[in-house]
């Protein structure tokens with residue numbers, strides 16, 4: 186099976202948790218998009234759900250495929266969020282934000298009774314940090330925030346480049362109008378301590394460590410589907 190097929194299989198397994206009447210948080214990224222495609226097929230044959238998308242990109246795909254949408258304003262409590270991840274550790278702590286949607290993804294996940302992460306096996310790690318940690322920051326004071334992030338990491342024995350995410354020669358701008366700094370600190374043994382340290386920096390809007398949010402991970406590998414519960 187190639188990488189795309191693994192994503193499809195993980196998405197298909199997640200669909201089994203979706204029932205009529207559910208209010209769904211719908212994630213962002215290539216794996217979440219496979220879920221949207223399969224969900225749209227079910228909607229076309231009568232599944233009655235409403236989705237709150239975690240990005241403009243996901244919203245556009247849902248509209249194109251006919252998945253009914255709401256907003257978190259109108260539907261502030263959700264039954265289930267299905268989303269991808271950049272890394273998943275054995276406790277189901279995640280790194281997310283590779284697609285730049287971490288802020289809305291975290292808000293939507295936190296508003297959901299349950300979050301299922303779908304991923305191929307390459308995303309499973311013993312310790313998070315191989316994937317650079319996305320940190321969403323206010324545009325104002327970018328350089329000062331960048332320096333503060335490096336200093337905060339150093340207090341935890343972490344170091345490494347913190348780089349402004351670019352796209353097409355311009356800084357990447359999130360749906361919320363912020364920038365993203367990708368922090369290559371390497372292994373993050375204490376995610377809670379790093380989370381607290383980052384939140385103490387005023388210019389940090391959100392970071393991509395998802396702690397205690399995912400209740401289930403559906404991991405697709407060449408040898409089948411593994412379901413992990415937190």
Ligand code: 5RP
Pocket residue numbers: 212213214215216217268269270271280281282283284285286287290
């Ligand atoms: C977007 C995300 C994505 O879920 C994450 O980047 C995984 O994406 P993909 O399924 O394309 O590998 O966090 O902000």
